Amino acid sequence: MIAVAGGKGGSGKTTTTLGLARALSRRGAPVVAADADWDLPNLARLSSATNDERNPAADAPTAIDAVQTEGEIRPDRRAPTVLAAPHEPEDADAEQVLGALTEAVPDDTPILLDCPAGASPDAAAPLRVAEQCLLVTPLRRAALRDTAKTAALARQLNCHPVGTVAVRAESVPEGVGDLLGCPVLGRVPPAEPEPLSDSSVRSAYDALARRLVAAHGRDRWRVA
Template sequence: MAGGKGGSGKTTTTLGLARALSRRGAPVVAADADWDLPNLARLASATDGDREPAASAPTVIDAIRPDGELRPDRRAPTVLAAPDDPGDVDAGSVLSALAETVPDDSPTLLDCPAGASPDAAAPLRVADRCLIATPLRRAALRDAAKTAALARRLDCPPLGVVAVRAESVPAGVEDLLGCPVLGRIPPAEPEPLSATSVRAAYDDLARRIVDAHGADRWRVA
């Protein structure tokens, strides 16, 4: 899950899509690859009744340890937090090891760093495809286009665009980013992931992604 600058909706979309795929019975892994600004586990905790406090969420390092055992659950996403000491590990090596550890039939979502920075390149090099999450503001779309160009250069072509906090999607967005609009997530405050309309939008996004990319790859209904 890639995007422009911070606040583009990547983390919320990563978690919303992961939960939607779980509702289809898929054993999903959602990993925080934004180690400078990690908040995926925190968001999962805050929007899931605090059943899994962020402090106790397993990290990507835990998942790849030789004595670890990663068994994605079909009832809820397995959320992996950033490493406790990210400066002591190489992101590319860790994410490559994670790709080898997760079963091939389990969808794996990486919440990437924002923009087209070197930090964003590490997860994009590991992933086979990306989604571009973006609001429809002019500056955000311009930054999203730069991220999409970087992803293509790293052999991780965008599967599509997710327009976040959007009432509608104007013509021209697909041409600007060079890929189809696969989802539109309506605005909902203060907790969008608890809104029925947002949940339905992520369910529709999951259906489109499975149809386009995962029907023959993942264990998903």
């Protein structure tokens, strides 16, 4: 389980969660992408808005639905299984629900958690249950500072960063990996208004998927 974490809202976590999940699917992996930002959920909405007809936002199962399903979750290898936030999040324990996903999903299936912003108490729940985290950040000074705080929180919770992806970036200067204490695994170029429809962005997420598999999932995930 990988927590996709970063600084403040708008840093690219949701786009990266979905873009990376689709890239892993293109390699034949049965991927689960779950919205762990229960106060500001938009993973299922983004999935629907970017033409994933197999998982329209209104019909996307929630993480609670998934763990209550009899038997294991069996993701489709043709497209990620996107799990929305609960409809009434105040009635559920996020850490307990997200932790149950690891029991409901086959061991060789990548699970990506779209985390809340920053280093708030809400951000701690997915970081506590994930094996490692992937840091997502624009290359602005304030964003890097906030991402460093998130990285420090993750390490305190024993969820060590496997790497960083720089988003909306033309290039990545030296020193970013040293600042955040982990290697830069990818760079996603700027593309508006729908980044996931841009071929250069898809290629960037394909490259990120390849490096993430090499760094974390080669011996544990079912990928081509």
